[in-house]
Amino acid sequence: MGKPKLVVSTGAGISAESGIKTFRDAGGLWENYPVMQVASADGFRRDPALVHQFYNHRRHELLKVKPNAAHLALVELERDYDVYIITQNVDDLHERAGSANVLHLHGELMKIRSVSDPEYIESLDADHLDTTPQTRGRRGDLMRPHIVFFQEAVPNIEPAVELVAQADIFVVIGTSLNVYPAAGLLHYVRPGVPIYYIDPNPASTVGIPDVHVIKEPATRGMEQLAKILTSRH
Numbered sequence: 001m002g003k004p005k006l007v008v009s010t011g012a013g014i015s016a017e018s019g020i021k022t023f024r025d026a027g028g029l030w031e032n033y034p035v036m037q038v039a040s041a042d043g044f045r046r047d048p049a050l051v052h053q054f055y056n057h058r059r060h061e062l063l064k065v066k067p068n069a070a071h072l073a074l075v076e077l078e079r080d081y082d083v084y085i086i087t088q089n090v091d092d093l094h095e096r097a098g099s100a101n102v103l104h105l106h107g108e109l110m111k112i113r114s115v116s117d118p119e120y121i122e123s124l125d126a127d128h129l130d131t132t133p134q135t136r137g138r139r140g141d142l143m144r145p146h147i148v149f150f151q152e153a154v155p156n157i158e159p160a161v162e163l164v165a166q167a168d169i170f171v172v173i174g175t176s177l178n179v180y181p182a183a184g185l186l187h188y189v190r191p192g193v194p195i196y197y198i199d200p201n202p203a204s205t206v207g208i209p210d211v212h213v214i215k216e217p218a219t220r221g222m223e224q225l226a227k228i229l230t231s232r233h
């Protein structure tokens with residue numbers, strides 16, 4: 001019998017205390033950028049250079065920040081649990097914190113992919129953060145940010161649903177539960193499996209049984225959750 005399976009769904013809120021802006025909080029990313037211009041398929045068709053610049057800017061920001069205590073607390077839990085992270089975030093803070101299993105639903109900022117072949121993906125490094133619509137990969141393909149834009153499919157939602165359906169404990173951290181299909185993962189938890197939701201300003205979870213809301217920022221909420229989980233284990 002392996003360790004209990006702890007499945008965690010994270011949103012922008014877990015990276016807030018690292019200094020990365022969320023999207024919908026006051027002063028959030030979508031207040032300064034028209035989301036449909038910089039993060040949608042139509043916007044990318046209309047002005048690809050603007051979209052490349054938007055993600056170039058976010059990559060430079062990402063290099064200035066590091067994982068916070070909430071990311072690290074999730075790594076600590078791997079001692080007692082099989083921890084699987086499903087994240088809407090495109091930052092690499094879970095990976096940099098040392099999490100073993102990270103599934104990105106909305107893509108990855110530090111990767112680019114072929115415009116013509118979505119399976120062909122390359123990683124960017126600190127010396128080559130910037131891309132343009134003319135950027136070509138090593139194979140010669142024109143490349144684009146490896147991001148799921150609005151109006152595009154979320155290919156990783158199927159494996160994410162499978163993970164949630166196998167969870168012994170499900171944890172949601174720092175998401176406004178505004179964006180589907182990610183927000184719907186809650187509904188795939190087996191009956192009787194406890195759900196913990198850490199968020200200082202939690203969205204309503206009316207209608208979803210067994211949700212324990214921890215109304216705290218991610219770092220403090222994870223301290224409380226770690227105590228609950230290590231006592232029950």
Ligand code: APR
Nearest residue numbers: 011012013016022023024088174175176179199201217218
């Ligand atoms: N700790 C935990 N949660 C926090 C903190 C914090 N310190 N600060 C803010 N939050 C919470 C907010 O209360 C909110 O519930 O983080 C959540 C941020 O919500 P959004 O900005 O909507 O981010 P998210 O839910 O991840 O957005 C989902 O929308 O724009 C798309 O693709 C983008 O992945 C993103 C998706």
